[in-house]
Amino acid sequence: MKSTTFRKWSWVHTWSSLLCTIFLLVVCVTGLPLIFKDEIVALFDDGIPASDLPADTPNLSLDGFVLASRNMYPGQVIISIYFDDDAPWAVVTLAPSWKDFEAGRRAAHWLRFDARTGNVLKQSQPAAEAGMSAMGIVREVHRSLFIGPQGELFMAGMAALFIIALVSGAVIYGPVMGKRRFGDVRRYRSARITWLDLHNMIGIITLVWAIGVGATGLMNDLAKPLLAAWQATDVASMLVAYKGETTPAGTELTSPQSALETAQAARPGMIVYSIVFPGGSSIGTPFHYLVWAHGSEPLTSHLVIPALVNARTGQLDAVITMPWFLQALQIARPLHFGDYGGMPMKVIWVLLDLTAIIILVSGLYLWFARRAGTARAVYSRTDADSAVTVVR
């Protein structure tokens, strides 16, 4: 590599890293507890445990959960029902009205049922009253630094800089190593040289993991605006036929259980995990049950397919195919979290996260040490010049 080319890539690596380092440190540190979020949430969960029943015990009808929820909170609207993949729970989300829900979602609260017995296991308070949980705070800092949608876009920019830093780091790795072997750490030289070698060695070994986590982090940050754009264009065009219709009243709604069965029959082999009730436009449509399902195979289990079931007639109006970039996003999403391979994988993810922290901190140290070294060199040169002047 020519020395000018090397200098350009080195400049790109230095400045793309420096601009994002502090934010990446925040992301790496807040990411550590998020790897174990399921275990931490379960540890502090004060809900009643689900009944110990055989694994093949079928779930109760959705209509029963809807009726029980309406009896407990008359006058409120049901926003959605969600089935947990890992626990036999049906979680019903309610709000005083769709308008309140769409104003900020902090008015929403939920009821957790045992999906097989119908027993209420836990009730939440609205977020506006209960405040945010510790894990919620950590997640918000990790995702958007608590700045909201602009924060998510900012973090997407930082993730893009991180990827540039990784690629430029890989480009200059060869010239920096010169004739030395892979993994050579010069402990007999200064601390700066030792840390430079450690930085290079750990960086090149974990490069693929870091690019994977950075790229999927970037995709996750862009997911919301992309989904909103898709809803505003493709989904909105599907709803043109319903222009002028009113949202069905509670008494006009067809059975949610039959809506679920209709959607399931249209997509055999898929597992329904959520049903959004008609009324809103931010997470569903005013006229349909929006039924979300995912596949049952390892690859398709991360791919979600929504279906629209007419809430008045109970007919299937559409099975929506998401655009390729949203499908790719769904499949790649788990690669960011490291929570899809059991506890050993989570422990490995923590160790890889710690190596990323070492790379970031050592990068900062190398930059400061180099600046200090340059300043010392200039200072001693000036001293030498002065000495020469004095001798003269």
Add this chain to the structure above:
Amino acid sequence: MNVIRKKIRLWRGPVVCGSSIAFGLLAALLGQGYIWHGLAWAALALPLLAIVIFAWPWKRYVRG
């Protein structure tokens, strides 16, 4: 020939570690059961093991 040999010597390790990580991530994502997950854990642990070996503070080093 010598240049190619040097490049192989320098890049062999990173390519093995990168491939191991890529395999581990995909095996855990797409594989089912303990065999695939076990392979994924081993593949992801390999680069960490390499870091420990190369960064081991009491490792004997050869000058030059």
